Amino acid sequence: MLNDVTKWFEQNKRELPWRSTTPWGVMVSEFMLQQTPVSRVLPKWNEWIERWPEPCALAEADKSEVIKAWGRLGYPRRALRLWESAKVITSEFSNQVPQDVETLQTLPGVGDYTAKAIATFAYGQSHNVMDINIRRVFARLLDGQEHPKLSADKREREERPVFGPTWSAAVMELGALICTAKNPSCEQCPLATSCLWLRNGRPSSGKNRKSQSWVGTKRQCRGAVLQKLRESDRPLLQEEFNWPEKSQLELALAELIEEGFITSSNSRYSLAK
Numbered sequence: 531m532l533n534d535v536t537k538w539f540e541q542n543k544r545e546l547p548w549r550s551t552t553p554w555g556v557m558v559s560e561f562m563l564q565q566t567p568v569s570r571v572l573p574k575w576n577e578w579i580e581r582w583p584e585p586c587a588l589a590e591a592d593k594s595e596v597i598k599a600w601g602r603l604g605y606p607r608r609a610l611r612l613w614e615s616a617k618v619i620t621s622e623f624s625n626q627v628p629q630d631v632e633t634l635q636t637l638p639g640v641g642d643y644t645a646k647a648i649a650t651f652a653y654g655q656s657h658n659v660m661d662i663n664i665r666r667v668f669a670r671l672l673d674g675q676e677h678p679k680l681s682a683d684k685r686e687r688e689e690r691p692v693f694g695p696t697w698s699a700a701v702m703e704l705g706a707l708i709c710t711a712k713n714p715s716c717e718q719c720p721l722a723t724s725c726l727w728l729r730n731g732r733p734s735s736g737k738n739r740k741s742q743s744w745v746g747t748k749r750q751c752r753g754a755v756l757q758k759l760r761e762s763d764r765p766l767l768q769e770e771f772n773w774p775e776k777s778q779l780e781l782a783l784a785e786l787i788e789e790g791f792i793t794s795s796n797s798r799y800s801l802a803k
């Protein structure tokens with residue numbers, strides 16, 4: 531089974547630049563890929579690595595530059611946490627991304643999954659990497675379930691197979707390209723003969739996972755505020771954001787100030803320096 535998956539991977543994998551890069555390059559990719567698809571991450575990752583090829587380079591950047599450079603990748607807290615991590619790596623770890631999971635988890639924005647992914651893909655260690663694609667493949671293959679639970683439980687964390695970088699990357703790619711959330715291509719799958727969900731006739735879990743609507747949400751409002759400020763060469767008044775719902779805009783502005791993305795002076799807003 532292991533050989534079939536790695537053989538499939540060798541023949542079908544996408545050429546992604548973070549598969550042959552520095553530990554810092556892996557770390558940047560893991561931050562960007564947390565909630566954003568590969569196609570949108572690719573140009574941004576290239577841009578960031580060219581501009582900030584090492585943690586110490588990013589650590590020296592201004593906060594406003596970092597927020598601007600994150601662009602429309604979404605969930606911009608990740609940009610600030612990555613910048614803060616770069617500062618810690620520079621000052622406390624001699625500009626080297628730490629290798630062990632425990633130390634990695636002390637860095638801002640690095641949780642259990644990200645720490646294990648960095649240790650696996652940057653340093654060749656073996657960990658149970660709980661990426662959503664890997665979780666979906668195992669839920670079907672081993673549990674006969676169409677979808678994994680919303681978040682990994684103790685059983686998943688402790689009992690799933692632990693593999694090194696090649697097999698983890700291979701299963702992740704299988705989940706992204708073949709064992710997709712909707713309409714998996716089981717006829718092309720190297721695990722088909724062992725898959726419990728397929729053997730059981732692909733029973734539906736009955737849960738139709740709708741993606742969360744974005745239009746009109748506070749997230750959209752926060753994104754619109756940051757985008758306006760990225761594009762503006764001067765501080766903006768509240769009404770210049772042209773957001774239809776005043777209370778939502780006020781809440782978004784207050785949150786962005788609180789979280790350190792923007793500042794306010796004389797009723798005008800700008801990106802934090």
Ligand code: SF4
Binds near residue numbers: 709
């Ligand atoms: S056989 Fe189908 S459901 Fe099972 S792991 Fe392969 S793609 Fe996923």
